Amino acid sequence: MNVKISSISPPPRMNRYLVVVVLIAFIEMAFFGFYGYVRHSNYLTSINDLGQFDQAVWGFLNGVPFLNTILFEIEVNWLCGRFSPIIALFVPFYAILPTANWLVFAQAIALPLAAIPLFYIAKRIFKSEFVACLWAIIYMCNPYILNAASWDFHEVSLAVPLIAIGFYALEYKKFKLLVVSCFFILMCKEHFGLLVVGFGLLWAIKHREFKPALLLVLVGVTCFALIVGVLMPMLSPTGELLMMSTGKGQLSRYGWLGSSAGEIFLRIMNDPIDIIRTILVTMHGWVYLFALALPFLFLPFFEIWALLPGLADLTVNLLSTNPMPRSIYAYHSATLIPIFMYSAMSGLHRCSKYRIKKLIPEITVSCLLASMLMGYFLSSFYPLPGVLNSWAPEKIIPYDDPVLVEVKELAGTHSVTVQANVGAHFSQRMEVHPFPQKIGQVDMIILHLDSPTTLKQGNNPRKIGTLAHHLQMNPKLYLESIEELLSDKRYGVVLWEPPWLVMKKSFINKKNDENIKLRLKSLNFEWK
Numbered sequence: 099m100n101v102k103i104s105s106i107s108p109p110p111r112m113n114r115y116l117v118v119v120v121l122i123a124f125i126e127m128a129f130f131g132f133y134g135y136v137r138h139s140n141y142l143t144s145i146n147d148l149g150q151f152d153q154a155v156w157g158f159l160n161g162v163p164f165l166n167t168i169l170f171e172i173e174v175n176w177l178c179g180r181f182s183p184i185i186a187l188f189v190p191f192y193a194i195l196p197t198a199n200w201l202v203f204a205q206a207i208a209l210p211l212a213a214i215p216l217f218y219i220a221k222r223i224f225k226s227e228f229v230a231c232l233w234a235i236i237y238m239c240n241p242y243i244l245n246a247a248s249w250d251f252h253e254v255s256l257a258v259p260l261i262a263i264g265f266y267a268l269e270y271k272k273f274k275l276l277v278v279s280c281f282f283i284l285m286c287k288e289h290f291g292l293l294v295v296g297f298g299l300l301w302a303i304k305h306r307e308f309k310p311a312l313l314l315v316l317v318g319v320t321c322f323a324l325i326v327g328v329l330m331p332m333l334s335p336t337g338e339l340l341m342m343s344t345g346k347g348q349l350s351r352y353g354w355l356g357s358s359a360g361e362i363f364l365r366i367m368n369d370p371i372d373i374i375r376t377i378l379v380t381m382h383g384w385v386y387l388f389a390l391a392l393p394f395l396f397l398p399f400f401e402i403w404a405l406l407p408g409l410a411d412l413t414v415n416l417l418s419t420n421p422m423p424r425s426i427y428a429y430h431s432a433t434l435i436p437i438f439m440y441s442a443m444s445g446l447h448r449c450s451k452y453r454i455k456k457l458i459p460e461i462t463v464s465c466l467l468a469s470m471l472m473g474y475f476l477s478s479f480y481p482l483p484g485v486l487n488s489w490a491p492e493k494i495i496p497y498d499d500p501v502l503v504e505v506k507e508l509a510g511t512h513s514v515t516v517q518a519n520v521g522a523h524f525s526q527r528m529e530v531h532p533f534p535q536k537i538g539q540v541d542m543i544i545l546h547l548d549s550p551t552t553l554k555q556g557n558n559p560r561k562i563g564t565l566a567h568h569l570q571m572n573p574k575l576y577l578e579s580i581e582e583l584l585s586d587k588r589y590g591v592v593l594w595e596p597p598w599l600v601m602k603k604s605f606i607n608k609k610n611d612e613n614i615k616l617r618l619k620s621l622n623f624e625w626k
Contacts, residue, residue, distance in 0.1 A: 115231035119217045123210040126238055130206035130247040133479055137250075138202055138522065139496045141550040142489060145521020145532050146570065147250035150176065151185060152198040153525040158189045159196065160528070167529050168521075170335055171536060178333035181288035181325050182253035198522055201251035208255045209247050212262035212436055213238050219262075219269050219440065223447050224458060232462045237439055239466070239473040240393055246432035248479035248489060250522070254433050257286040261407070262436040264297055273310050276301070280314060284321050288330060289410045291322025293433075296407030303403055352417055362417075377416045386416065386424040390431065390438055393469040395461070398438045400445030408437035420560075427478050427488055427562050478563065488563035490552040501595045505544060508593055508600055512541035519568040520546045532570060534579050538588055541603050545580065547617055548597035554625045565625060573625045577618050584611050 137143055150168050154176040157165025163186070166176035177183065191200045213234040220230035237243065246255060260283045267276035280294045298314030301307060331338050339352075355362040355373075366373055377383040391398055398405060405412075411434050415423040423430035442465070450458055478488035502523060513529035515536050524530055524544060531540065549565045556564045557572040569576050583589060583601060590605035594614060 113227060115227040116214075116217060118231055119213055119234040122235060122238055123213045126210035126247075127207050130209065131203050133248065134202035134206055134251075135199060136494065136496050137248075137489070137491070138198065139498070140491055140493045141519050141523075141546060141548075142491055142568065143198075143250045143519070143522045144568070144570070145516065145518050145525060145530070147252065147522075148198055148201065149522035149525035149530070150180075151201055151251055151253075152522055153527075153530065155185055155188045155192050155201075156196055156526040158186065159192055162528070165528070167531060168525075171531065172335065173529070174335055175333045178330055178335070180253065181330055182286055184253060184256055184282060184285035196526055198251075198525070205251045205255040206247065208259050209243055209432065210238055212259040215259070215262040215266040216436060216439060219266055220443055222269050223443050226458075229459055229462050232459075232466050233439070233443060236393070236462075236466050236469045237435065239469040240435050240439075241426055241469075241472045241476040242390070242431045242435050244473050244477040244479070245427050246429040248477070249429045252429050253286050254429060257283055257290065257433050258436060260286070261293070261433055264407070265436060265440045268297065268300055268304060271305060273301070273307075277314075280317070284318075288325050289322060289414055291318040291320070291325065292410035293407045294318030294321070296409060299406050300404065352414075352419070355417060373417075381416070381419075381421070381424070383416045383424065387412075389426050390434060393465065393472050394438055394442035395465050395468060397443075397445040397449075397461075397465070398441035401441050401448050404441035404444045405437060408434050411437075422560070422562070425562070426476055427486075488553075490563060492550055492552060501598050504595070505593065505598055505600055508602075509542055509544060513539075514542045514544050515540045516544040517546050518570040519550055520544065533576075534571075537583070537586075542592075543583065543589060543599075543601040545599040545601075546597050547580075547599055547614075547621060549625070574622075577622050577625075580618060581615070584614060 138148070143149075145168060150166060153168065154164045154166060157163055157176075162173075164176040164183075165173065166179070167173050169176070169179045185201075188200055188204070216237050217230050217234040220233035221227055224230060224233075243258075246252070246258075260279050264276055264279040264283065267273070267279060276297060280297060283290050283293060295315050295318035298311045298318060301314060302311035305311075326339065352362060355365050411431070415430055418424070422428050446458060446461060454461075474482075475484055476486060478486055481487050481490075481494065506524070509524055509527075511527055513531075513536075514524055514527065515531045515533045516524045518532045521530065521532055529540065533543065533545065537543065550568055551563060551565055553564045554573070556566050557574065558564070559566045559570050559572070561567055565573050580599070584591075589601040589603055590607040591599065591610050591614070592602040592605050592607065593600035594610040596613075596617060599614060
């Protein structure tokens with residue numbers, strides 16, 4: 099009996115360009131994860147960023163979901179200031195091990211991950227795996243992405259790969275995948291309903307399918323109206339959106355336009371010319387738009403309709419009286435990069451119809467060079483020649499502080515006011531406040547009399563990376579407030595293990611006062 103042996107087909111050829119993208123993304127994940135861990139262990143993170151996220155997730159395990167005592171001086175639901183219910187996904191991880199490093203590592207993974215769907219988008223647009231590989235690398239070199247990775251964890255980092263997946267679904271006409279990505283995008287930020295509206299409009303423009311497009315538009319508008327107009331004001335102790343409130347320092351970003359979304363909309367409709375002149379000229383918005391488009395050689399403006407999902411972020415960043423959202427060194431614009439990148443690729447594809455098709459690789463390489471140069475010189479986290487290095491850490495390797503464990507044991511479950519740059523290590527409790535808030539009311543005061551950065555001069559807390567920024571107060575006032583504490587009869591020194599200083603309410607101990615005063619005198623000279 100003759101048995102016919104069928105030939106075995108060879109395994110599919112591995113896409114070497116995709117392998118390159120995945121390898122570079124993995125290297126970035128490892129680097130960002132290591133760098134984030136170093137920042138946290140070396141006290142470069144903040145109670146006002148990482149600490150708030152940490153307390154909000156920890157609250158789930160202790161019967162108070164989205165707990166926050168940092169935004170205001172009272173306990174509030176954290177969603178009143180930042181609508182980011184997506185952080186509930188971290189609860190199972192906290193149940194295994196309650197540590198803020200879960201958030202640090204999630205950001206390190208999320209930002210480079212977006213390069214993979216962007217690779218497939220570029221592959222479909224340009225019909226070239228080589229060009230697609232270059233565009234994915236362009237994304238990973240972008241200074242806004244690199245600088246976002248150098249900050250504390252923020253929810254917008256999780257939205258970046260979701261937005262890239264949304265564009266992948268748009269390009270490959272996968273409506274169900276787009277709906278799933280939009281669902282999770284809505285869970286990241288209060289105004290991302292408008293981003294979903296942009297995706298709906300793009301679906302109508304690109305595929306001429308108006309019913310699914312209308313569905314996305316209606317969902318986006320409804321969610322935005324309910325979250326911004328109803329839910330967040332209802333949860334807020336002021337009865338209004340936190341960033342539209344007055345007297346909240348850098349958080350009061352949009353009060354100049356009105357105290358509600360409705361008032362802001364009417365102001366924009368009634369006086370658009372004056373507002374445009376204010377944001378572009380007075381607030382230097384044109385510089386911001388220039389910096390966003392420069393790494394892509396202004397190609398996004400050749401297919402400007404593709405920027406529709408980014409209008410919400412562009413608007414909130416441009417309208418902010420706090421210049422930080424427009425800074426290339428901040429994290430606020432990370433979500434705009436996959437949007438600008440898709441628009442740039444679409445713009446280049448449109449230009450290719452005008453006899454420059456053969457120049458696509460050369461133009462792509464030019465974009466790559468622009469992104470690499472800006473990514474190198476304008477990134478803020480590694481001490482290489484010519485790099486700004488705005489964080490300027492005192493230590494560049496992880497520091498395992500043995501005294502920290504002792505301080506945590508002393509703090510127990512007590513209410514504390516804690517120095518801002520070490521606050522994220524003490525945020526897993528029912529009541530924590532940034533120093534010097536609530537002195538006289540909290541049980542303990544926790545201070546770390548040292549600087550985490552070499553940038554010790556300057557008094558402006560808004561200047562990113564400085565000692566004042568990390569302390570969230572003028573260093574001189576910080577030292578003076580500690581001197582006053584030493585004469586405060588309500589508190590005594592329960593631990594002085596330089597540079598750690600822990601004071602406890604109704605605890606009498608003055609034997610270390612002179613040594614602490616010598617330390618303060620030394621710091622006053624060093625930080626002058």
